[in-house]
Amino acid sequence: MRRVASAAVPDACSTRPRYRHRRSERTRGVSSRSLSSDRDDLVAQCTECALPNERARADAIARALDLRRDGYARCLIVGAETGALALRIASEDAACTALCVDASAAQLARCAETLGKTLALDAGEDVLGNARGVRFLRCDDMRALKPYHGPFDGVAFNAHLADRGGEDEARDAVTRAVLLCKPGARVVISERERGVGEGTGDGGMDFASIVRGLPLARVGGAKELGEASAPMRADDDENPLVFVVPSAFEIAKPFVLEAPVVTGFGRGSKQMGVPTANLDPELCGGEAFLSSLPLGVYFGWAKLAMESSWHECVLNVGKRPTFVDGDGATIEVHVMGASDAAKLYERDFYGETMRVEVRGFIRPEMRFESLPELVTRIRADIGLARNALASGAHARPSA
Numbered sequence: 001m002r003r004v005a006s007a008a009v010p011d012a013c014s015t016r017p018r019y020r021h022r023r024s025e026r027t028r029g030v031s032s033r034s035l036s037s038d039r040d041d042l043v044a045q046c047t048e049c050a051l052p053n054e055r056a057r058a059d060a061i062a063r064a065l066d067l068r069r070d071g072y073a074r075c076l077i078v079g080a081e082t083g084a085l086a087l088r089i090a091s092e093d094a095a096c097t098a099l100c101v102d103a104s105a106a107q108l109a110r111c112a113e114t115l116g117k118t119l120a121l122d123a124g125e126d127v128l129g130n131a132r133g134v135r136f137l138r139c140d141d142m143r144a145l146k147p148y149h150g151p152f153d154g155v156a157f158n159a160h161l162a163d164r165g166g167e168d169e170a171r172d173a174v175t176r177a178v179l180l181c182k183p184g185a186r187v188v189i190s191e192r193e194r195g196v197g198e199g200t201g202d203g204g205m206d207f208a209s210i211v212r213g214l215p216l217a218r219v220g221g222a223k224e225l226g227e228a229s230a231p232m233r234a235d236d237d238e239n240p241l242v243f244v245v246p247s248a249f250e251i252a253k254p255f256v257l258e259a260p261v262v263t264g265f266g267r268g269s270k271q272m273g274v275p276t277a278n279l280d281p282e283l284c285g286g287e288a289f290l291s292s293l294p295l296g297v298y299f300g301w302a303k304l305a306m307e308s309s310w311h312e313c314v315l316n317v318g319k320r321p322t323f324v325d326g327d328g329a330t331i332e333v334h335v336m337g338a339s340d341a342a343k344l345y346e347r348d349f350y351g352e353t354m355r356v357e358v359r360g361f362i363r364p365e366m367r368f369e370s371l372p373e374l375v376t377r378i379r380a381d382i383g384l385a386r387n388a389l390a391s392g393a394h395a396r397p398s399a
Contacts, residue, residue: 035140039104039163043082051081053237057159057190058084064188064242065154071095071132073153076145076177079160080107080136083114089156090119090134098134099149101142102160108136142176147380150180157189161234162205171210178214179363181245183388187216190240207241208232213294213364216243248393249360249384254300257315257331257356259283261349274378275345276316276332277302277354290329293317296364299385301397302335305353310397311344312336313356314385318365336382359394360385 042050062085067073073096075089080102089096102108111134112120121133137144155177161170178187189207208231219242234241259279281290295318302313315333333356337344362384368374388394 035103035163036105039102040106043104043106043110047082051159052192054081054084057192057237057240058088060238061085061156061158061188061190061240062088064240065089065156065186067096067154069095073097074151075099076101076150076152076155076180077134077158078102078142078156078173078177079158080104080111081158082107083111085156085158086111086134087114087119090115090132095132097130097132099137099152100134101137101139101145103138103140105138108138112136142173145176145180147180151182151185152177152180153182153185155181155185155187157187157191159190159192161189161210162191167205167210170205170207174210175214175364175366178216178245183245183249184247185245186219187243187245188240189234189243190237191234193235193237205234206231207234211243213296215245215249215361215363217246218242219244246360248388248391249299249362250393251298251359251361254357254359257284257358258353259331260351260353263350273375274334274382276334277349279331279333279354279356281329281331284331287329290317290331294361294364295319295329296366297362297381298358298360299362299381299388300357300359300394301389302333302354302356304349305355310357312386312389314362314382315356315358316365334382336386357397360388 047054065075067075067089075096075098077086077089077098077100080086080100086098086100089098100108100111102111115134119133121131121135137149139145157174157177161173164170164173174187174189181187211232232241257279259281260283261277262280263278281287284290297314297316299312299314301310302315303310313333313335315331317329317331319329333354335344362381366377368377
C-alpha cells in the first residue's frame with residue numbers, strides 16, 4: 001500500500017491582542033479527534049453499509065464536475081471514503097490530477113489501496129507536483145490548504161461537510177476551497193442520504209445559506225427546489241448540488257459607488273503597503289444599500305472627478321473582522337498602478353469625489369489570524385483582479 005501523506009494543522013492563532021481570535025478547535029464544531037475517529041470508523045466496518053451508494057455518488061459527482069480530459073485538469077476531493085470518486089477522476093479515461101483531503105488517515109489509506117500503485121502517488125509530506133494521479137493530505141482543518149496546493153479546475157465535497165459540524169463549519173470549508181478555484185471551476189457538493197447507512201446525511205443543512213455571499217453561481221444538478229428562497233439540500237446521491245465560479249469573477253448586476261474620499265484607519269499604506277481611498281459609506285447608499293451586498297472583495301474601475309482616465313482598482317466592502325476597531329461598514333478602494341510597486345498617486349485627495357464602477361467579486365470577507373496573513377491574501381486578491389480586468393471581460397468605462 002502506498003504511504004499516505006499527512007500534515008499537521010498549524011496553530012494559526014495569533015497572540016497579538018489587536019486581532020480578533022478564533023475559538024479553539026475543541027469548541028468549534030466537531031473536535032479534530034472526533035472528526036478523525038468518526039471517519040476512521042466508517043471504513044473499519046462493512047463499507048457497503050456505512051458508505052452506501054458510494055460508487056453511484058462518485059459517478060454523479062464526476063459527471064457534474066465535467067473536468068476536461070486533456071490530462072491537465074486539477075481537482076480537489078474533500079472526503080476520501082474508499083476511493084471510488086478518486087478512481088473515477090484519476091482513471092486512465094479521465095487522466096486528471098487530484099488532491100484528496102480527509103481528516104481520516106484510514107480513509108486516505110483505503111483510497112490509496114483502491115487506486116493502486118499507478119494512480120496513488122507516494123508524495124510523503126510533499127503534495128505538490130504535476131504528475132498525473134492522486135496525492136493525499138490528512139488534515140482536520142481546511143486552513144491547512146494553502147495557495148500552492150491549487151489552483152483547481154473543480155472541487156468535490158464527497159459526503160464530508162455534514163461530518164464537520166454545523167453550517168458555520170461547512171461554510172468555512174467551502175469558502176476556503178473556493179479560494180483555491182480558477183474562474184470557471186465547478187464546486188460539487190454531495191452528502192449521503194439521511195437515514196441511510198451509518199452516516200448523518202446532510203445533517204439537515206441549508207446549503208443555500210452556506211454558499212450565500214460566495215462567488216458561486218448555481219448551475220443545476222439537484223432536484224428542482226421551487227422558490228429561490230427554499231432550502232437547498234445535498235442528500236440526493238444521484239443529483240449533487242453544482243455551482244460554478246463565474247468566468248472572470250463577473251457579477252450579475254454591476255454597480256457604481258461615488259462619494260468623497262474620507263479619512264480611514266491609516267493601515268493601508270503604513271502597515272500593509274497597500275494605500276486605500278476610503279469612500280463615505282453614507283453617500284454610497286448607506287446601510288440600506290451595503291446590507292444588500294455580499295461583504296467582501298470586489299474589483300473594477302475607478303477615477304477621481306477631476307480625472308479623465310479610468311484606473312484598475314480592487315476594493316473591500318466590509319466590517320474589518322480581523323481588527324477590533326468598530327463594527328461599521330467601510331468602503332476601501334485600492335487604485336492600482338502599472339505594477340504593485342508603482343504608486344499611482346503621490347498625494348492625498350481627501351474630500352475629492354471618487355467614482356468606482358464595480359464589475360466583479362473575488363471572495364467574501366474573512367477574518368485572518370495575523371497581519372502578514374491578511375497582507376498575503378490582499379496581494380493575491382490584487383493579482384486576481386488584475387488578471388480578470390486584463391481578460392477583456394470587463395471593458396474600461398468610456399467616460
